[in-house]
Amino acid sequence: MAAFYNTYVETDISMADICIVAATEADVPLVLEMIRELAEYERLSHMVTATEDLLRETLFGARPAAEVLLAWEGAECAGFALFFPNYSTYLGKPGIYLEDLFVKPHARGKGFGLALLREIARLAAERGCGRVEWSVLDWNEPSIGFYKKLGAMPMNEWTTFRLTGDALERLAAGPGGHRP
Secondary structure, rough: OEEEEEEEEOOOOOOOEEOOOOOOOHHHHHHHHHHHHHHHOOHHHOOOOOHHHHHHHHHHHHOOOOOEEEEEEEOEEEEEEEEEEEEEEEOOOOOOEEEEEOOOOOOOEEEHHHHEEEEEEEHHHHHHOOOOOEEEOOOOOHHHHHHHHHHOOOOOOOOOOOOOHHHHHHHHHHHHHHHO
């Protein structure tokens, strides 16, 4: 993930010189800071259990689970996107799942979100992906409006399910609740 991307974005609001950079292991503290800011914005701070050590292992260890892009303007990191591969059996192609996209409040409307999404779309096209998908909280109207302007369509007929914590452990353990 040492690639470097330079994107110049023009928006209706302003022009910005935005630098999109693939995060490195040295960026782990910044990535965790961004995750915490996103969780605060989403009113889910109580759910963050990630640590620098976990991020270092899962993002830059032997089997990286995801990639991270950072959006910079000068010396300030204004946003990030965390994504990973998925697969569409219907298309018979890989895809990209965008887990997190966050732009700091003071930097919104300047093109950072667009630049991050544009880079993810570029990577998806370069990698032969059939689609890019993500979820958005139903109360987050500014983001929903932004995504719709880009041509993204809500998948209202689908309900997301999540298995985590004790429920995940019980299912993994099988009958009787004990792992072999």
